[in-house]
Amino acid sequence: MEGNILIVDDDDIVVKSCDSVLTPEGFTITGTTDSTDAIELIRDNDYDIVITDLNMPGVDGFELIKQVNAIKPSVGIVVITGFASQQNIKDILQLGIIDYISKPFAPHTLLETIMKATYLVRKIKAIPAPEADTEPDAKKKTEALNNIINEFKAVPGSLLRVLESAQDLIGYLPPSVQRFIANGLRIPVSEVYSVVSFYPYFTMKARGKHHIRVCVGNACHAKKSGQIMTRLKRNLNFNDDNITADGKFSYETVRCLGACGFAPIVEIDYDTHGAVDPDKTLDILKDYH
């Protein structure tokens, strides 16, 4: 596994032993015994994970964690400590670290923890950064959602239409939105969830700026839509939630778009592209910025 890691411990042996466990696994390791030095390093370099001791001369672990959170909030922190008292653990967890390891530790414990932490950090980094004007935007959206709910409140059987409009507005239907709608329409949240989870049109995950649908129905399958999928995946680097790291594209496969006469079909946002040549899949994406 790849990852850029900084180890801060006043005890040189800990730094060396971490290095000897993690380097063979593909991680890039930087070690320091001076915590003041560490803050400089964090400021100047792009680390995925910082491993730190708690009890250190000068800047101690608690202070270091606070500083890291201030300078680079996206860096994941793992604590190694010999003083694993209940209070200490509670304090550091509240500071927002990923995990802690008690001394002494077995090499595989260290490795597993670091791998998990790297994985988490990657995932967090892949989520697109919120836009600057989140606050007023959220307010506007809440208002718009309220309007939708009020419009359909009296219409029986309008749940699907409310959800469609809400998804159109927000882009997806996370649990908070589902609760909001359930409250507004005065129906159980379970009913809203049962509908959202049933219909493939609704999504509980955020989508990219442009959403790509690749049809894998039997006509498109016969015309090699599988190859289109492979090309997209190979070139766009989707994460586990099928979104690209820059949040520009997301994809899903659908079973039939009802345009079998011109298979294979790729739909991007509201545009239907027919008879897509798998070799030219990426050319279509050029028009979407």
Add this chain to the structure above:
Amino acid sequence: MPALKVRATVRSINKLTIEDMTSIREKYKDPKRIGAKASILVCGGSACKARGSAKIQETLSDELQKKALDKDVSVYETGCNGFCNQSPVMNVYPDMTLYQAFKPDDVPTIVDEHFTKGQPADRFVYKDLKDKKSIPNRQEIPFFSLQSRRVLSKSGLIQPDDIEAYIFHNGYSGLVKAVTSMKPKEIVREIKDSGLRGRGGGGFPTGLKWEICMLMADETKYIICNAGPISRSIIENDPHSIIEGMVIAGRAVGAAKGFIYVREPDNLFILRRLHTAIDRARGCGFLGENIFDSGFNFTIDVSFGAGTFICGEETALIRSMEGKRGYPTPKPPYPAQSGLWGKPTIVDNAETFANVPLIIENGQAWFRSVGTQASPGTKIFTLGGAVNLNGLIEVPMGTTFRTIVEEIGGGLKKKSTLKAIHIGGPTGGVIPASAIDTPTTYEDITAAGVIVGSGNLIIMDTNTCMVNEALTAMEFGHGESCGKCVPCRIGSRVMYDKLLDITEGRAALEDLDMLQSLAFEVRRTSLCGLGQTSPTMVLTAIKYFREEFEAHIKDRWCQAGKCRSLSTFVIEPKTCTGCGSCARKCPQGAISGEKKKPHLIEQAMCIQCRSCFETCPFSSIRIEAGVTEEVDSW
């Protein structure tokens, strides 16, 4: 057939009278009266759109302006011609010359030859497949002349958004007749006598359904048009025919409210077309209150689902319209007795509704003049796969598959041999090549073990692996199962796993019998149409191609080379000329050999993409059984 561009005039906002409709028909009979010598009808179907029909219209307008013809020749976009194989397509009215398979750059040549020289531009007209003779006239092209287009009669010839063009083609005269001069009972009797059967796949007699609904005492009743993907072509081409059919249905059963159910809420193109059509029809007084002073009211709304196959089933569709999960419910009670919100409801698909005005206008005897006794009328099919001409066709029921494949479809593609015909869409099944003389009626298709379903025909050649096709069908079956009843939810999953075992060489012969009996039970015990039809492919594939399943299991041999673990591509050294064309095509560089000497495929590198098999001009590549990997037992 005449067809001219009609702009929405101010007048059409006012309610029309019967006299107005007659005058519209008179007006457009003579093209000179609206100031055009000719019209160019550019096909705007999905296929033609993808090949640049918008660009073609632009170039046409420019070109006509350049040649100062723009006053005499109008250009407009129509719905799909169904001739998708040859796209893009455009017709020139009045001489009905059809131009096909050209590029936007060819437009100047066509305009020059057709309008300046007065000759059809021969390079771009259709050529007969056998004797390569040019056939410029649309009506003489076998693909069109062998069809009998009733529901599709206006497709490709009118602008779908234009209500006056629809009226000109005798549109809305069925509605006027039904509303002004027929009693509801008479309408139901006419439909019942016509023998029209639901075109949504099940084939339930439409008249009987309407009668049940008519006899219910409830005051509120509903009409629902199920506009799933199958109906997409009719909505795209001729939305008013559906509206007219729904109004007649409302009049017959005593309903005042209709819904058109569209499965995907993001299908903006279809929604825009439906909303435009409904608005125009309301403006002209075909919808709304007191239609043609009969005291009969009827309105239509568009309703959406959220994209799932099960919502094509009528009870599931109704649940989805009520804002719930699209779970089907047991029948009886039928929706005609207790449907939407517990009220009697007629659910039919768009093709059924589009047939209704034609029956009312021309009478049941006319409707019965084509088709068979038990399956009268025509049926729309989508034709695809290994035939020369694919597209959208409408034929009298009872036409044999041979006529469809060999004459309308122009026979099989070069180097292809017919293996089977897949009928009925994702939950349909196959009939073998030997059953090609089966007539296309509900009875004969059901007797062959398959379903009419969506009317989708895929012509399969010998390169198709039936086991693999069954696997794809079951992947669809278990993926789309709503999960309500056990046979469908679990049965389809187990069938999928078994088929996967067969295609990957892990199955024994007993598994085949187990698969067959399981498929039979799923069909017998599932609650709704989806579960009852999703095993069709498995059942028919085993019924007609059992030896192929056995070859997969016993010999680990997929003769079509589609199942990767069960096939090996080998070059026949005796016939290989060493031309090297396969080596150039191979994406893996797995083929090597000296020029003019037999080549060799390095099996370890081969990914079985089939490109060498498809390329070889001498058919020197054989597909042999899969290599059994020796596994050390311990």
